Amino acid sequence: MVNYIIRRILYAVIMIVLVSFVSFVIIKLPPGDFLTQKLAQLRARGDRSAEGQIETYRKRYNLDKPFMWQYSTWAWNFIQGDFGESFEYERPVSEMLGERVTMTIILSVATLIVVWILAIPLGVYSAVKQYSMGDQIITTISFLGLGMPGFLLALLVLYFAITVLNVEATGLFSKDYIDAPWSWARVGDLINHLWIPAFISAVTGTGGLTRIMRGNLLDTLGQPFVEAARARGLANGTVIWKHAVRIAINPLIVILGSEAIPGIITGGGLVSIVLNLPTITPLFVDSLRKLDMYMAGTCIVFITMLLLVGNLLADLALAWADPRIRLD
Amino acid sequence: MSKPLHDPLIEVKDLRVEFDVRAGIVKAVDGLTLTIHRGKTLGVIGESGCGKSMTARAILNMIPKPGKITNGEIIYHRRMKNSLESQVDDIIDLTKVDPDGKVIRQIRGGEIGMIFQEPMSSLTPVYTAGVHINEAVSLHHLVPLQKVGDQIGEQVQAHRKVTKEESRVIAIDMLRRVGIPKPEERVDNYPHQLSGGQRQRVMIAVALSCEPAMLIADEPTTALDVSIEAQILDIMRDLQQSANMAIMFITHNLGVIASMAEEIVVMYMGKAVEQGKVLEIFQNPKHPYTQALLRSIPKLGKKKTGERLASITGMVPDPFNLPTGCVFHPRCPMFMAGKCDKIAPQWKKVGEDHSVSCLLYE
Numbered sequence: 001m002v003n004y005i006i007r008r009i010l011y012a013v014i015m016i017v018l019v020s021f022v023s024f025v026i027i028k029l030p031p032g033d034f035l036t037q038k039l040a041q042l043r044a045r046g047d048r049s050a051e052g053q054i055e056t057y058r059k060r061y062n063l064d065k066p067f068m069w070q071y072s073t074w075a076w077n078f079i080q081g082d083f084g085e086s087f088e089y090e091r092p093v094s095e096m097l098g099e100r101v102t103m104t105i106i107l108s109v110a111t112l113i114v115v116w117i118l119a120i121p122l123g124v125y126s127a128v129k130q131y132s133m134g135d136q137i138i139t140t141i142s143f144l145g146l147g148m149p150g151f152l153l154a155l156l157v158l159y160f161a162i163t164v165l166n167v168e169a170t171g172l173f174s175k176d177y178i179d180a181p182w183s184w185a186r187v188g189d190l191i192n193h194l195w196i197p198a199f200i201s202a203v204t205g206t207g208g209l210t211r212i213m214r215g216n217l218l219d220t221l222g223q224p225f226v227e228a229a230r231a232r233g234l235a236n237g238t239v240i241w242k243h244a245v246r247i248a249i250n251p252l253i254v255i256l257g258s259e260a261i262p263g264i265i266t267g268g269g270l271v272s273i274v275l276n277l278p279t280i281t282p283l284f285v286d287s288l289r290k291l292d293m294y295m296a297g298t299c300i301v302f303i304t305m306l307l308l309v310g311n312l313l314a315d316l317a318l319a320w321a322d323p324r325i326r327l328d
Numbered sequence: 329m330s331k332p333l334h335d336p337l338i339e340v341k342d343l344r345v346e347f348d349v350r351a352g353i354v355k356a357v358d359g360l361t362l363t364i365h366r367g368k369t370l371g372v373i374g375e376s377g378c379g380k381s382m383t384a385r386a387i388l389n390m391i392p393k394p395g396k397i398t399n400g401e402i403i404y405h406r407r408m409k410n411s412l413e414s415q416v417d418d419i420i421d422l423t424k425v426d427p428d429g430k431v432i433r434q435i436r437g438g439e440i441g442m443i444f445q446e447p448m449s450s451l452t453p454v455y456t457a458g459v460h461i462n463e464a465v466s467l468h469h470l471v472p473l474q475k476v477g478d479q480i481g482e483q484v485q486a487h488r489k490v491t492k493e494e495s496r497v498i499a500i501d502m503l504r505r506v507g508i509p510k511p512e513e514r515v516d517n518y519p520h521q522l523s524g525g526q527r528q529r530v531m532i533a534v535a536l537s538c539e540p541a542m543l544i545a546d547e548p549t550t551a552l553d554v555s556i557e558a559q560i561l562d563i564m565r566d567l568q569q570s571a572n573m574a575i576m577f578i579t580h581n582l583g584v585i586a587s588m589a590e591e592i593v594v595m596y597m598g599k600a601v602e603q604g605k606v607l608e609i610f611q612n613p614k615h616p617y618t619q620a621l622l623r624s625i626p627k628l629g630k631k632k633t634g635e636r637l638a639s640i641t642g643m644v645p646d647p648f649n650l651p652t653g654c655v656f657h658p659r660c661p662m663f664m665a666g667k668c669d670k671i672a673p674q675w676k677k678v679g680e681d682h683s684v685s686c687l688l689y690e
Contacts, residue, residue, distance in 0.1 A: 010521075124639045140658045223449055224449045224450045225450050227444065228442075228451070228531070230390060232437040232438070232467070232534060233464065233467050233468060235433060323454055
């Protein structure tokens with residue numbers, strides 16, 4: 001078990017190195033870089049004072065050196081906690097990303113919890129009462145949720161919140177708390193804002209998961225061991241939850257690792273942009289457009305890390321849940 | 329100790345189980361009547377789909393959707409575990425009880441145990457053998473608790489549930505009794521760590537752990553190889569004798585039934601066509617279907633090699649479109665035109681403890 005985890009972490013490190021390298025290559029592929037663009041802009045305006053500063057940057061990040069040299073400098077600094085500097089914002093990347101990584105994790109976990117708390121009971125109900133009125137209603141809403149793009153729902157919620165409820169629905173904090181240090185009041189403010197993105201992800205994420213839960217459970221309910229459990233004299237609820245759901249839920253744990261966590265991080269991106277949430281994705285998209293290479297590279301590494309950690313946790317959870325799975 | 333000759337445990341009377349599916353109504357069991365006696369084995373034989381398994385499920389009131397018991401009754405002569413022999417505490421019509429109610433849940437597993445056809449998939453994969461037995465034991469297995477201070481001298485017995493430790497001891501003991509080697513280790517094994525035969529033994533251990541009055545064995549050895557089959561049958565016979573348990577043995581294996589049952593019922597398309605003592609039926613089968621079934625058993629030595637096995641001509645009829653008159657008439661070698669396709673046969677006694685439902689004998 002410990003061996004397995006160590007090995008998985010080693011693989012993850014190799015993966016991160018590969019991903020960071022490939023993304024570095026891709027960022028460098030378009031002709032020119034941020035500094036050349038900037039220089040051109042300044043020159044066009046006839047401003048020559050910034051040239052010196054840009055030269056400093058070039059030296060500091062070895063931008064005048066060959067590609068491999070640039071990458072290894074960045075990678076070496078990265079390990080030491082220096083993620084480089086955002087050219088666009090002229091601030092260290094670590095400073096800009098720090099809180100956003102935390103927010104991304106909080107938002108992802110909140111979404112996951114909401115989605116699972118809703119999807120599992122709904123899916124179970126839907127399967128146990130197959131073809132009942134309740135099942136039909138859940139099925140219809142699930143398909144609506146599956147079909148509705150998150151950003152469209154975000155726009156609708158935004159419109160509704162502003163015109164009807166007259167509250168600001170964007171961001172994760174009120175103006176007063178954006179730059180305030182952490183306190184209970186700030187946490188309260190966060191929770192107050194969190195429900196909107198959580199609701200949106202819940203609607204779009206719950207549908208699919210409910211359908212999967214329903215399908216799995218219907219399969220499992222037809223298995224001989226369910227009938228055998230009932231023939232032992234167990235109550236209906238025990239048969240369903242302890243025997244059928246317990247088995248039917250295992251594939252969902254696989255989905256959690258392979259689809260749900262990546263889906264929330266990436267799929268939540270559009271919603272984050274629409275709602276102006278302080279997560280990684282809006283910053284990442286922006287940095288890619290502006291060739292802000294250190295910012296983009298760092299974002300990719302962090303997104304990769306979140307995915308790999310999520311996957312590992314899901315695999316461990318599955319091994320814990322199902323004795324048939326051996327980790328070695 | 330002499331046992332009363334007629335000590336019925338379960339009486340199935342004119343049972344009808346129907347499945348209302350899109351294409352129509354399927355009569356899985358159609359007017360079946362049979363009696364299972366305490367401590368005796370009743371064999372139920374017939375082809376796949378003739379209603380054997382549905383009868384078993386009807387007794388436990390576990391007909392899967394969209395099936396329904398539409399007629400008849402299943403009378404259960406209930407005798408509590410601490411009651412005297414020959415005493416009947418309660419008479420329950422099992423078709424009338426709430427299928428998820430307390431009464432039927434006490435009976436399932438506690439008083440009527442069941443072993444299923446698929447040992448490979450009848451245990452929940454994420455629970456150990458011990459957990460399965462423990463579930464049944466903690467629900468049904470009661471420990472007598474003697475009350476002190478009783479002036480009249482009569483033992484008033486109360487019961488309490490078993491503790492976790494006691495349940496584990498029972499589980500290990502049961503596994504030992506069904507012949508699983510190293511039961512102390514096996515009790516903590518998951519189903520995937522056990523072989524097919526061991527899993528079926530665990531199922532038997534679960535079913536027998538609460539000392540039920542009756543065991544329903546629904547083709548318990550179909551999925552096992554022959555040497556394991558013999559062992560499993562031995563275990564069932566031993567346990568039946570030590571606990572005076574009735575067995576309803578469902579199979580399509582005539583060889584097995586001959587060695588297990590005292591009485592047999594032959595079923596065809598949801599109906600019983602012949603019933604009686606096992607020897608009587610094997611030596612003197614009356615119904616053309618029973619005769620054909622017996623002919624289709626391969627015999628060693630008697631015939632020349634390469635000879636084809638006798639088989640029953642024709643196909644099992646379309647369940648939505650049952651033949652008129654006797655349901656067996658389209659496949660019957662003794663078909664009497666104008667009679668078998670018009671008149672439904674009635675029961676006819678053809679010997680002591682031997683009845684047949686065929687127009688040949690009317």
